[in-house]
Amino acid sequence: MNKDQVKGGAxxxxxxxxxxxxxxxxxxxxxxxxxxxQVEGKIQQGIGDLKETVKKV
Numbered sequence: 001m002n003k004d005q006v007k008g009g010a011x012x013x014x015x016x017x018x019x020x021x022x023x024x025x026x027x028x029x030x031x032x033x034x035x036x037x038q039v040e041g042k043i044q045q046g047i048g049d050l051k052e053t054v055k056k057v
Contacts, residue, residue, distance in 0.1 A: 001048075001052075002048050002051055002052060003048070004044050004045070004047050004048030004051060005044075005045050005048030005049065005052070006048075007041075007044055007048075008040075008041045008042065008043070008044030008045030008046070008047070008048055009041065009045055010041070011037055011038070011040055011041030011044060012037075012038050012041030012042055012045065013041075014037055014041075015033075015034045015035065015036070015037030015038035015039075015040070015041055016034065016038060017034070018030055018031075018033055018034030018037060019031050019034025019035055019038070020034070021034070022034055
């Protein structure tokens with residue numbers, strides 16, 4: 001596991017929390033920011049996965 005995978009996972013979780021908090025307070029802006037953070041996290045995780053695959057080859 002590399003730093004991109006870890007940071008990406010953390011961003012994804014933080015985004016989910018932010019999205020849910022936005023839902024609780026009725027803030028569409030916070031929900032959107034949370035979804036954006038989740039996408040960034042998934043992309044970063046994918047980059048980390050790719051690096052691990054390349055390292056194994």
